[in-house]
Amino acid sequence: MLKGLLPNPMNRRFVSLLLIGLLLLAACNGDDNGNKNDGDSSNTDNLGLFEWDRSPETIILRMDDQANYEPQAYFDNDVPLCTLWGDGRLVWVNILSGRNEILEARLTDDQIRSLIETIIRTGFYDWQNDIVPPSTDNPVLESLTLNLYDSDRTVERYSPWPANGFATLRQTCADLVESRALVTPTGGWMKAYEVEADSSAKIIPWPRTAPFSLEELASSGTPRWIESPWAEFVWTNITRELGIVQVREGSKSYLVSLQVPGISRDAPPAPES
Numbered sequence: 001m002l003k004g005l006l007p008n009p010m011n012r013r014f015v016s017l018l019l020i021g022l023l024l025l026a027a028c029n030g031d032d033n034g035n036k037n038d039g040d041s042s043n044t045d046n047l048g049l050f051e052w053d054r055s056p057e058t059i060i061l062r063m064d065d066q067a068n069y070e071p072q073a074y075f076d077n078d079v080p081l082c083t084l085w086g087d088g089r090l091v092w093v094n095i096l097s098g099r100n101e102i103l104e105a106r107l108t109d110d111q112i113r114s115l116i117e118t119i120i121r122t123g124f125y126d127w128q129n130d131i132v133p134p135s136t137d138n139p140v141l142e143s144l145t146l147n148l149y150d151s152d153r154t155v156e157r158y159s160p161w162p163a164n165g166f167a168t169l170r171q172t173c174a175d176l177v178e179s180r181a182l183v184t185p186t187g188g189w190m191k192a193y194e195v196e197a198d199s200s201a202k203i204i205p206w207p208r209t210a211p212f213s214l215e216e217l218a219s220s221g222t223p224r225w226i227e228s229p230w231a232e233f234v235w236t237n238i239t240r241e242l243g244i245v246q247v248r249e250g251s252k253s254y255l256v257s258l259q260v261p262g263i264s265r266d267a268p269p270a271p272e273s
Contacts, residue, residue, distance in 0.1 A: 076257035
């Protein structure tokens, strides 16, 4: 049919315009399909590929809780509930009867990606802050931070989380791997605070064989770097106990803290050797 039209110049122009129109229509349809695919990639059913800083110093996930008020020693001794570093090191708190233990494991890239996907699908990017303290006695602020290359976000809440999301993700963190190790520090920054004796507190005597006195440490007002066996002694016998724990030296009572680099919240780095 087109062959019969070609000898006429007008017909040739018509055919040319028709072909151009068909090509433009095909291009438009291709763009529409591309836009639909782009829309699908933003759907939570297809999260796409996300990346994170793989540095061992970079925290890419942290779940934490802090009481509205607590003595500085308690704050220093607290370890965030779950922390994941860029190189795959995972540290979390396992609460036992009367004490807690700190566990450590190593995640693969696939396990990290699966955990991040779980956090996103649980609703993390839809959750909102609730940082006005309620009228209850010493409320606890829970927080979750996710740090990816293109997104660094923290959600903090006093009130319950949607769909019990915080507690669910905390349990997910604890159940990620079967192979885990108990954290036993070889060094840390120790501080002591003199306090009034509390008859309800658990009392631990400070060993006479210790290389320094608590009175000396408390009077200095600065942390002291200690290494094992004393770092392990303080960590295991004092800072992992739940409830009120006081250390007795002579007639005086103290609260004692130990911050371990790479484990404790806001711990200073170890001194240069």
